[in-house]
Amino acid sequence: MNDxxxxxxxxxxxxxxxxxxxxxxxxxxxxxxxxxxSRQEDHExxxxxxxxxxxxxxxxxxxxxxxxxxxxxxxxxxxxxxxNKNQLKLADPEMAEILFNKNYIEExxxxxxxxxxxxxxxxQEMVMLxxxxxxxVLTLFHLEEMSYPEIEExxxxxxxxxxxxxxxxxxxxKEKMELxxxxxEL
Amino acid sequence: xxxxxxLQRLLEQGDTSTEEDFGVYKLVFDGLKSSPKKLTxxxxxxxxxxxxxxxxxxxxxxxxxxxxxxxxIFLISGxxxxxxxxxxxxxxxxxxELKGYIIIFVVLATLFKVIEKRLHLDFTV
Numbered sequence: 001m002n003d004x005x006x007x008x009x010x011x012x013x014x015x016x017x018x019x020x021x022x023x024x025x026x027x028x029x030x031x032x033x034x035x036x037x038s039r040q041e042d043h044e045x046x047x048x049x050x051x052x053x054x055x056x057x058x059x060x061x062x063x064x065x066x067x068x069x070x071x072x073x074x075x076x077x078x079x080x081x082x083x084n085k086n087q088l089k090l091a092d093p094e095m096a097e098i099l100f101n102k103n104y105i106e107e108x109x110x111x112x113x114x115x116x117x118x119x120x121x122x123x124q125e126m127v128m129l130x131x132x133x134x135x136x137v138l139t140l141f142h143l144e145e146m147s148y149p150e151i152e153e154x155x156x157x158x159x160x161x162x163x164x165x166x167x168x169x170x171x172x173x174k175e176k177m178e179l180x181x182x183x184x185e186l
Numbered sequence: 187x188x189x190x191x192x193l194q195r196l197l198e199q200g201d202t203s204t205e206e207d208f209g210v211y212k213l214v215f216d217g218l219k220s221s222p223k224k225l226t227x228x229x230x231x232x233x234x235x236x237x238x239x240x241x242x243x244x245x246x247x248x249x250x251x252x253x254x255x256x257x258x259i260f261l262i263s264g265x266x267x268x269x270x271x272x273x274x275x276x277x278x279x280x281x282x283e284l285k286g287y288i289i290i291f292v293v294l295a296t297l298f299k300v301i302e303k304r305l306h307l308d309f310t311v
Binding site for chain 2: 015018019022023026027030031034035040043044047048051052055119120121122123124127138139142143166167170171173174177178181
């Protein structure tokens with residue numbers, strides 16, 4: 001069943017269709033929320049809030065964009081609201097390089113790095129050490145395979161900024177991976 | 187354009203056919219595509235969301251509304267009971283005397299609940 005039919009059925013009162021919609025997009029929401037909110041205990045609750053909001057606002061969705069983009073937008077906004085409400089600070093993207101190096105030393109000890117089974121796991125761990133804005137664009141672009149205009153719609157960031165965060169984020173990850181591989185060889 | 191720019195641009199386009207040394211960048215791109223194990227939800231996630239939606243629909247008035255109503259009723263009953271006991275009337279005696287009012291109250295409360303349920307849109311599965 002395509003998204004249009006699914007939304008129509010939900011709006012007609014077919015509750016089981018909304019459960020299908022949740023299952024279809026729960027990974028997207030989990031990734032989106034998880035990249036903004038690091039605390040595991042808040043993760044599931046915010047994800048639930050996202051789908052409750054989707055349900056409440058579904059009649060306002062006019063298919064001017066993809067359903068996935070619209071849901072991701074809600075997930076991003078609710079996550080950022082949560083950060084602001086709880087007076088948590090977003091790291092300054094301009095300080096990304098310094099913060100990333102600091103976090104890498106503090107959070108990923110050499111022992112922990114060695115424990116990781118593969119490079120993909122190592123990269124995923126490192127992504128969480130980047131500023132939130134970097135994590136979000138990297139996830140939307142690579143994992144959710146969204147285009148630049150779609151990421152712009154979700155985050156409200158200009159395309160130039162998105163490209164800059166993607167490039168800088170990947171460069172930081174590459175540099176650390178190179179370093180890690182060199183130490184592993186020794 | 188730096189070498190890093192060029193390598194990232196080619197990988198974004200999926201063009202790995204050139205002689206360029208993609209090296210670690212290829213690992214980074216592949217790693218970013220893999221689903222993070224830590225960001226998974228419980229198996230009953232969708233059921234939990236549906237439960238929240240259903241309970242919200244069943245109670246169009248928020249919890250605060252019902253708590254306020256409860257507190258008001260409690261205060262009124264308290265004041266009423268105290269006023270009866272201080273003037274020498276027994277609470278049980280007055281309950282018996284005011285049975286008509288109590289019956290009307292019960293009927294009205296039941297009616298209110300029935301109307302509220304009827305007004306609430308039926309949501310079929």
